[in-house]
Amino acid sequence: MKVLVLNGPNLGRLDIRDSSIYGDMNYAELVSHIESAAKTHGFIADVRQSNDEAEIISWLYEAADAKIPVIINPAAFTHYSYAIRDAAELVKAPLIEVHLSNPMAREEFRHTSVISGVANGTIGGFGPNSYVLALIALKALLS
Ligand code: DQA
Numbered sequence: 001m002k003v004l005v006l007n008g009p010n011l012g013r014l015d016i017r018d019s020s021i022y023g024d025m026n027y028a029e030l031v032s033h034i035e036s037a038a039k040t041h042g043f044i045a046d047v048r049q050s051n052d053e054a055e056i057i058s059w060l061y062e063a064a065d066a067k068i069p070v071i072i073n074p075a076a077f078t079h080y081s082y083a084i085r086d087a088a089e090l091v092k093a094p095l096i097e098v099h100l101s102n103p104m105a106r107e108e109f110r111h112t113s114v115i116s117g118v119a120n121g122t123i124g125g126f127g128p129n130s131y132v133l134a135l136i137a138l139k140a141l142l143s
Pocket of ligand 1: 011074075076077080098099100101110
């Protein structure tokens with residue numbers, strides 16, 4: 001089964017972001033990590049990244065129309081994008097929010113997620129393995 005793995009702004013530049021927060025993998029390595037874990041758990045991962053809110057919204061429409069499950073790291077949009085929240089709500093297949101870091105252990109503005117209320121669940125703080133845990137959770141939700 002296909003899963004859309006959507007990544008928000010600045011995640012494409014993990015190579016130059018703070019590795020003490022986001023770890024040592026660059027974005028290409030993160031994509032490979034997700035793709036191979038997806039295969040292990042019986043999924044085909046379509047992994048995408050955009051800095052553009054409108055593009056992420058159009059990908060959520062695609063998932064809603066095709067009834068494809070979604071794993072989404074909305075990055076900074078997590079904390080304020082009602083538009084992404086409303087589009088995520090349209091996805092009736094499972095939708096899991098993930099974060100590399102643990103936003104609750106960071107600055108106060110990261111403690112709010114406008115996405116969590118429309119997600120089946122949220123996984124954060126495990127680096128690239130947050131995505132792997134989300135795939136395992138997704139498999140359980142679908143079985
Ligand atoms: C993030 C956490 C967000 O607060 C931040 O804006 C990001 C990445 C994470 O994966 O830890 O860009 O979503």
